[in-house]
Amino acid sequence: MKSTTDRRSFFKKAAVLAGAFSSNSLFEQLHAADILAKNRQYVSLSPQEMAENEDFWATIQQGYPASSSPVLNLNNGGVSPSPLLVLQAVDRYSQLSNQAPSYYMWRILDQGREPLRQKLALLGGCDPDELAINRNATEALNTIIYGLDLQKGDEVIGCKQDYPNMMQAWKQREQREGIRYKQLSFDFPIEDDETIVEAYRQAISPKTKIIHVTHVINWVGQIMPVRKICQMAHEKGLEVIVDGAHSFGLLNFQIPDLEADYFGTSLHKYLSAPIGTGMLWIKKEKISKVWPLLCNGNPKSEDIRKFETLGTRSFPLEQGIGEAVNFHNGIGAERKEARVRYLKNYWAEQALGIPGVNIHTSLQPAYSCAIAGVSVDGLSPQELERQLLGTYKIHTTPISYENIHCVRVSPHVYTRLTDLDRLVAALGELSAAHSSQPLGQKGT
Numbered sequence: 047m048k049s050t051t052d053r054r055s056f057f058k059k060a061a062v063l064a065g066a067f068s069s070n071s072l073f074e075q076l077h078a079a080d081i082l083a084k085n086r087q088y089v090s091l092s093p094q095e096m097a098e099n100e101d102f103w104a105t106i107q108q109g110y111p112a113s114s115s116p117v118l119n120l121n122n123g124g125v126s127p128s129p130l131l132v133l134q135a136v137d138r139y140s141q142l143s144n145q146a147p148s149y150y151m152w153r154i155l156d157q158g159r160e161p162l163r164q165k166l167a168l169l170g171g172c173d174p175d176e177l178a179i180n181r182n183a184t185e186a187l188n189t190i191i192y193g194l195d196l197q198k199g200d201e202v203i204g205c206k207q208d209y210p211n212m213m214q215a216w217k218q219r220e221q222r223e224g225i226r227y228k229q230l231s232f233d234f235p236i237e238d239d240e241t242i243v244e245a246y247r248q249a250i251s252p253k254t255k256i257i258h259v260t261h262v263i264n265w266v267g268q269i270m271p272v273r274k275i276c277q278m279a280h281e282k283g284l285e286v287i288v289d290g291a292h293s294f295g296l297l298n299f300q301i302p303d304l305e306a307d308y309f310g311t312s313l314h315k316y317l318s319a320p321i322g323t324g325m326l327w328i329k330k331e332k333i334s335k336v337w338p339l340l341c342n343g344n345p346k347s348e349d350i351r352k353f354e355t356l357g358t359r360s361f362p363l364e365q366g367i368g369e370a371v372n373f374h375n376g377i378g379a380e381r382k383e384a385r386v387r388y389l390k391n392y393w394a395e396q397a398l399g400i401p402g403v404n405i406h407t408s409l410q411p412a413y414s415c416a417i418a419g420v421s422v423d424g425l426s427p428q429e430l431e432r433q434l435l436g437t438y439k440i441h442t443t444p445i446s447y448e449n450i451h452c453v454r455v456s457p458h459v460y461t462r463l464t465d466l467d468r469l470v471a472a473l474g475e476l477s478a479a480h481s482s483q484p485l486g487q488k489g490t
Contacts, residue, residue: 179364
């Protein structure tokens, strides 16, 4: 009797500490009242009007420790920092776990996965039994890539601007099993859906089985017409895998609306969940035919949970996802997308007016949101990135890959306009300093 009572008390304690499966969340304690007050104050404003409301976004910025970092992080497309409440939740879960790890992890925190699954499914607009919780988009998408039965000679269509880890997975299957991996190449930006859809259509042959498409191209932020590609592919009897690493938690969409068959994402990008968290979605009727990436006792099961047999995992990180979802919902998906797109356009439109500065991303709402590529005549991407960081303490990421040569810039909701003014000023100074260099010294 005593052990049962003790266990109930531990569940109650866990619920008090937790955000992922408790109504008494850190979000409720720390932010709900302030954000609710702002929501009431600006209830009449559209998401686009709210995007320019600095009073509202100042409240959001205060929730992120990264907003006061001495290094300006403009590589949120790589990994986004978490709000303070997510960091605190993970810390509390970690302290709880370390009192008696196997007890608290497997018997207490493990009970939170199903409510967390439901919360993520609500955010994604899908059935909880179609979602598996894992560590990142690479793990989610590699599960699909390696888990589908393909025969020698079967074709998969992707593009050279997809994410490297996914391309390498397909190339490994090609080398090992003799499938054919065909890659298109696009010159972004492209502001015409049919141009992209038609390229995939023309690549299809009688042996094509799968199209792999990236929702938001990580290099330059191009938004791909995923739904149209899926509809075209299904008309021809093909399946579609969607890499949503840079779209989920940023763009306002529901996963089933894409009409894909498979979808994988990282949650530590624009959802701001703990670093090392991800999610896999598989259309329910297709779960049984996908082999797990890691071993499972019933690999042909119809249960999505077969993809979660990871062994010992970080339960604190996993349960911290719930607080990130709380924070995201407090902002509102439409507002978040509108704000981040506004921030991207704020700096990029100014940069376009600087002689010698080039933008490599569409600024049209349908074709980009957070990410934009920038280059400065006379500087290679690596040189530009080094000078932005070394001289101005601005962190970005340089890209010299295939036909893309630029520095990627990706702000987030905690980014201030003054931060972006700092970036624009730096680009102006660097362009002026290198404008007199001979053409032979210019970066590509």
